[in-house]
Amino acid sequence: MRIARFSIGDEVAFGVVEGDTVAAIAAHPFGEIRFTGARFPLEKVRLLAPILPSKVVAIGKNYAEHAREMGSEPPAEPVIFSKPSTAVIGPGEAIAYPQKLTQRVDYEGELAVVIGRMCREVPASRVPEVILGYTCANDVTARDLQQRDGQWTRAKGFDTFCPLGPWIETRADPSDLAITTTVNGEVRQSARTSQLMHDVPALIEYVSQVMTLLPGDIILTGTPAGVGPLEIGDEVSVTIESIGTLTNRVAARD
Structure with a gap:
């Protein structure tokens, strides 16, 4: 599974990259993955640093x-x-x-x-x-x-x-x-x-x-x-x- 952090418009979210699309997930990727139902073409989103670490x-x-x-x-x-x-x-x-x-x-x-x-x-x-x-x-x-x-x-x-x-x-x-x-x-x-x-x-x-x-x-x-x-x-x-x-x-x- 490829987990991305991305922005589209003013929204920032985590999602799972599936081929040429990103399926948004609720909250964060730690624990059970829950999909929101929203999907975006990979070329239409901006990939961010995949995580913001404490250290x-x-x-x-x-x-x-x-x-x-x-x-x-x-x-x-x-x-x-x-x-x-x-x-x-x-x-x-x-x-x-x-x-x-x-x-x-x-x-x-x-x-x-x-x-x-x-x-x-x-x-x-x-x-x-x-x-x-x-x-x-x-x-x-x-x-x-x-x-x-x-x-x-x-x-x-x-x-x-x-x-x-x-x-x-x-x-x-x-x-x-x-x-x-x-x-x-x-x-x-x-x-x-x-x-x-x-x-x-x-x-x-x-x-x-x-x-x-x-x-x-x-x-x-x-x-x-x-x-x-x-x-x-x-x-x-x-x-x-x-x-x-x-x-x-x-x-x-x-």
Whole structure:
């Protein structure tokens, strides 16, 4: 099932994407799905960020080759950092390049996990019970600020630096999905989630030992090798097998 958050006119709603239509659902997608009966052509609605999370918890250096391209060996345990909820944007929205503050903004294509229920201290064997589904993400990063600060909050926390979408796929198997990032149609990252050093069950178990996870929270699972800079005017796309494609353009920040 593909769950989208969309707007049509002044209305914002959740819906289930079925072919080229969206069937609206009542309230939110957590719990029993109840359809309202309203249906809209997919081309007539605007897809929004599929969820507005209370928090975005991200994992650094979770692909060995990416850790090495960043100048370090793969860590023994997951490296946790966070991005503010205000960084989240949806498909088609612009990534705002803050030129006054940074001279290098990088793409980082990632698989994102959407939490479906409040949970903490979840054993790996029960992780599927707390997941609503999966979506595409771009962990946009001001690389020069990351290196300068020595910690990652500012570099990864700018408004618009967490594109998500195009929808939440509830039936994907995250264990071995192809993930590709392109810039202006050129492939820059290509990997499979089977290359994750810490897989989805291990990540949720690890993070939920630290903090309570709430419905709609996002876990970014890490980016593969091949990260690189974006320029104003670029179009960046993250495609994940069985899920879809998230596309955003880069624009100058006002």
